[in-house]
Amino acid sequence: MRRRLLSSTLLVAVIAVLLLGIPLGVAVNRLIHEEATQELSGEAKSLVGDVEYARGQEQPIDPEQLAKKYPERYIQIYARGTPPQVITVGTEPPMDRRLDASAQSESGVYVVVVRDKTQVEQQVHAWLLLILALAAVALAVAVGLAVVQSRRLTLPLRDLAMIAERLGSGEARPSKHRYGIQELDRVAEVLDRSATRIADLLAREREFATDASHQLRTPLTGLTMRLEEIVAAADDPKVVKEEGEAAIVQAERLTAVIDELLAAARRQRHAQTSVVELDALLDQQFIEWGPAFSRSGRKLMLSGTRGLKALGTSGGISQVISTLLENSLKHGGGPVTVTTSSTNKSIVIEVADQGNGIPEDIAPRVFERNMSGAGGTGLGLTLARALAAADGGRLELVRPRPAVFAVFLRPVGDSGRYRVVSGPA
Template sequence: MRRRLLSSTLLVAVIAVLLLGIPLGVAVNRLIEEEATQGLVSQAKSLLNEVEYARLQDQPIDPVQLARKYPDRYIQIYVKGTPPQVTTVGTEPSDNRKMTEDAQSENGVYVAVTRDRTAVAREVRAWLLLILGLATAALAVAVGLAIVQSRRLTLPLSDLAMIAERLGSGDARPSKHRYGIQELDRVAEVLDRSATRISDLLAREREFATDASHQLRTPLTGLTMRLEEIVAAAHDPSVVKEEGEAAIVQAERLTAVIDELLAAARRQRHAQAEAVKLDRILEQQLTEWGPAFRRMGRDIRLEGTRGLRPLATSGGISQVISTLLENSLRHGDGTVTVTTSEKDTSVVVEVADEGEGIADDLAGRVFERNVSGKGGTGLGLTLARALAAADGGRLELVRPRPAVFALFLRKAETPRNRVVSGPA
């Protein structure tokens, strides 16, 4: 990543320097050329005025004085007369290196001022070298800033990767590191919250295992003792009956303990529930399942009330909706419509398709384990209902033909914004 940042920054800097430097170099070259030309024009006009004044005063033209006044210039003066007067001052440059400007009066005076282009080219090169130096300095500064920025970004990312790896290995301690970059600090905060939740989950799992081992030990011991009594008193039917009834009582007690532990675990799961954005979860599911439905020539629609915030967990809702969409894809037909609504105390998500639905003999047992009408595993809806219950909600089959499943969730708030979206 650091190399990509450096190369991309350097590329942007080079493009910017070229876009600015090349036009600037052309403009400087043209400006110096125009300035030199305007200087020669001004000198030619000034010289013409001097020659005109000398003629009016009947004074001769002094080449020595002109050479001192116009150094490094080749001057040609032509005065009309009989015979015409021609005066030259200085050394004429070669044809490929000279710049010439002239001026002429109505009295027959013509002057031409010529200079060597080498000095102009030298000045142009000096300015171009200055521009090149500034461009090089700008590139160096850009590279330096890119190095600093890449370190500022890659080091926190490496740190966050180590924190995530540590979470995956079971070390759920929050790092509480912050890096001064809003996006990275947001990721660090999410990882810290995840670490806290994972730590709480691990603590609750350990507590559950401890409670289970403690609570189940006594009923299991009692059940074992009753079974041993049954074996020892196999010759006496009355004793066998009595001990068998006692064993049943112990088994019922064991079942009650298990139910109590599961209820406690579910209450802990409810403690994790929070107000979630239902729209985001449903849109994510429709995005994920949309391609599969389109390959089958089918559509998914999202309708109903938007902006609902049920009290649940994002993972639980996602898994339940994913199971319902998968069932609709495999066992249903036509357009699948996901409808959201709100009741007095509940947020309801309905998933309906246009297929044949569920047979009457299966409608009452569709949530039972290992019950499937079309070759499925018979576990998806069972687990989906368990996940809904773990979030404090419930999953119901509200209409068998065409099939309509409804997920009822606890309501956190009641915003109202009725919209209907198009096919996914």
């Protein structure tokens, strides 16, 4: 491409120089010859006047004075009279080198002024050389501009090709390069947007893998506890049946968690929210987490208003409560109390323990991704808050020390009951 630009620009410049230079050379040649001829004609007329004046004053014509006044000229003067007067001044040039002009008066004076064409041709050659030099300069400038322009075009194209190759290899990083050329800048903007989208997709894939490993751990832990209870109570058929049913519930919950994660990965919840009975949901959570708290020597208590109903998804709310209970078990202390209440605007579920709580420097950022002050992954509360928001509610830290978290859910009859909302971010 670079060679093509150089050759095409040089060809255009040569054509332009020829179209302008040749007519200009012809015009300069003609103009210089016309000026020389007019100059000789003026000298001849002036000389006729001088001769007429000298004859009127009856003064002789001095050839030496004429030679001084008209140097490098060959002059012939014919004056009518008795006898006729003929005066010759200077050296006559060869016939093929003559350039002459003549003038005649009414009294019979005839003057011919001749000069050598060599000086005129030298002047023409000088002007033609100047034109050729200007043409060469114009061609050099054209080549220089072509080199600059080809670099300006080819280097950005190479850069864009490298950027596209990096995108193809998975290195999705916007270059933010701009080149001052509208078309190339447009291509660069498109590539930057593509890089941003690819980087976002890759980040979502990594987040999905991380979120899946974290979110699946909780139901798998519950399922493991149920199986341990079954093994421990192998001699009691009733207990085995109860624990087996609880294990089945845990497996179903694990399936629901996988569905939630897939919905989050697609950035959309396809199911509409429905009425969720909180009593059944919390009772199931107590059945799942009760043995774990008992083995830790801690109490898990439920208080507040019973019979409450909220709008949301059972899997999402269960996952939020399970995350809060798991955090209280791992990082909290003392008894854990789950309190339900209602207001005109929200159904509230509070989870509180009597541990050391959350440090003041971490409390404002406790819901940020990868933020943890106790050696955790820093993902649980982030995902729990996203799940609550997906159901149209919110998760807040009410008190850092001792820690109290509150889930605010939409009451039944909320105008947004049948809307489709975005999934976790």
